Amino acid sequence: MNIKISATSHPALEAQLAAAINNKTKPLGSLGRLEHLAVQIGLVQQTTQPALREPSIIVFAGDHGVVAEGISAFPQDVTWQMVENFLADGAAINVFARQNSIALHVVDAGVNHDFGTREKLLSMKVANGTRNFAKEPAMTVAQCQTAMKNGAELVAALSGNVLGFGEMGIGNTTAAAALMHKLTGVPVADCVGAGTGLSAEGIRHKQAVIEAAVALHANVEAPADVLATFGGFEIATMVGAMLAAAERRMVLLIDGFIVTSALLVAARMHPAILDYCVFSHQSDESGHARMLQALQVKPVLQLDLRLGEGTGAALVYPMLQAAVNFLNQMATFASAQVSEKSSD
Structure with a gap:
């Protein structure tokens, strides 16, 4: 994919946004993370009066051949x-x-099922699930490129400027943990969690499967190759959509563990994508906190969620609305004729 993502850094605009926020009728910094979100969104949109339009969430679905190893409950x-x-x-x-009021789109990126023609389902099936990466690469390079291209085409059809990401795929926490280990170097044991509800024994087995697969594919290093070897079609399609959305200067709402693993791949390809990302929450899935640390980012919410589907992205959207609305609508000290703090 030929993608160009520009960093949002703009010192003069950032100073203008900070001045506008500091002149609101409140103590300095008293709106906390909302102030940071207001600045971030202003920089993404390159304006002191940002606006959120037609938000969407895309749920990407795909199956994983590695389930043959008994890694899911x-x-x-x-x-x-x-x-x-x-x-x-x-x-x-x-x-x-x-x-x-967020538009929801559901994509079959590679589910092992024939849905037929469905009005609400976007069919971008690359294959009926990936292969078992414990034995061979999950997908070919060509399949991975097709999935990423499909994701970019999805974004091209959207008219809004906010996009959230969700996923569904039994086995995809195993794929995400493998991606995390390969791209961050965090030990597999610290990447693996319960997923849909594995027992402690099940988690140990999942860890062993990933460690053996990592050893089998030890020479795989480049982010695109890591994605093709260990990822899923839903994850690869998500990567393409994320890159295209950032190129279009959209705000990206990043959900939990699996979605962040896709973002991790995208960020290794194009680091500037992080400027466009709001990390909605820290998943209760073991490993997500370490993944966020590796990306050097801070989540907005901590709700002990581990559902996926884009639920965290949907829940954080009102925080973005609040950030934009206070910046655009809140009175200043001068307009409200409120006395400011006196200097010492």
């Missing part, structure tokens, strides 16, 4: 069953997206 059929739940408006992400 749930059978693979749950992937397509949950896609059906999304299409029937029955999942948590449906509730939260509807609550916040």
Whole structure:
């Protein structure tokens, strides 16, 4: 993919945004993270009066061949069953997206199921799931490139300026943990968690499977090759969508562990993408905190979530609205005729 992502750094604009925020009728810094979000969004949009338009969340679904190794507490059929739940408006992400007036799109990036033609389902199936990366690369380089291109095409069809990311795929915490280890160097034991509810024994088995796979593919180093070897079609499609969204100067709402693993790949390819990302929350999935630390970013919320689907992205969106609205609508000391703090 031929992508160009510009850093948002603009010292003069940042100074203008800071001055506008500091002149609001409040003590300096008293709106905390909302002030940082206001500055970030202003820099993304290159204006002192940012606006949020037509927010969307895309849920990417795909299956993983590595489930053959017994690394999930749930059978693979749950992937397509949950896609059906999304299409029937029955999942948590449906509730939260509807609550916040966020358009929701569901993408079949590589589910091991034939959905037929469905009005609400965007079919971008590369294959019926990846191969088992414990035995061979999850996908070919060509398949990975196709998935990333599909993600970019999805973004090209959107008209808004805020995009959240969600996922569904039994086995994808295993893929995400492998990506995390390869791209950060954090020990596998610190990357692996319970996923959909593994026991302690199950977690140890999952760790062993990843460690053996990492040894098998020891020579894989470049981010794109790591993605093709250990990733999923939903993760690769997400990477392409993230890169294209940042190129279009959209605000990216990053959900939990799996979505952040896709962002980790994207950031290794184009580091400037981090300027556009709001990390919605710190997942309760073991490893996510370390992943966020590796990216040197701070999540907005800490709610002990570990559901995926883009739920964290939907929940954080009102915080972005609050940040933009106070910047644009809150009175200044002068306009409200409120006395400012006297100098000592």
